Amino acid sequence: MLTGSCLCAVNKYTVTNEDVAAARKITCHCARCRKISGGYTTTNLILPKTSFKLTSASTWRSVVPGLSNNCTSTFNAVLPGDKHGHICFCRHCGSVIYRESEMQGFSGLVFVPVGTLDDIDSVSNLREEEWY
Numbered sequence: 141m142l143t144g145s146c147l148c149a150v151n152k153y154t155v156t157n158e159d160v161a162a163a164r165k166i167t168c169h170c171a172r173c174r175k176i177s178g179g180y181t182t183t184n185l186i187l188p189k190t191s192f193k194l195t196s197a198s199t200w201r202s203v204v205p206g207l208s209n210n211c212t213s214t215f216n217a218v219l220p221g222d223k224h225g226h227i228c229f230c231r232h233c234g235s236v237i238y239r240e241s242e243m244q245g246f247s248g249l250v251f252v253p254v255g256t257l258d259d260i261d262s263v264s265n266l267r268e269e270e271w272y
């Protein structure tokens with residue numbers, strides 16, 4: 141089981157090992173990812189939504205119809221140019237926890253920033269793809 145959290149650790153998550161092994165690890169250079177992360181690039185794991193579980197969630201409510209539920213310790217922002225996509229942030233520290241999109245090819249998947257993993261070396265053996 142992989143674990144991760146936001147900066148303040150109010151929001152924690154788990155990913156099952158089998159799903160980590162099948163994950164794609166993408167380093168993206170696009171303008172949107174730069175704006176989201178504040179860095180030159182962003183590296184995300186792309187995983188099935190079903191394998192990603194926020195474990196700190198207490199009060200669940202759906203804020204984006206058809207997409208993942210949210211909890212009171214997070215808030216969602218809509219992704220510009222992707223009206224069905226959103227980014228889930230920690231309400232307390234502002235870290236990006238995951239994002240998802242309903243754009244073609246991404247439905248049912250979550251993007252999880254590798255920097256939120258508790259042990260970043262646990263995904264060092266995954267082949268890295270680069271997107272521009």
Ligand SMILES: [Zn+2]
Binds near residue numbers: 148232234
């Ligand atoms: Zn936090």
Ligand SMILES: [Zn+2]
Binds near residue numbers: 271
């Ligand atoms: Zn990108």
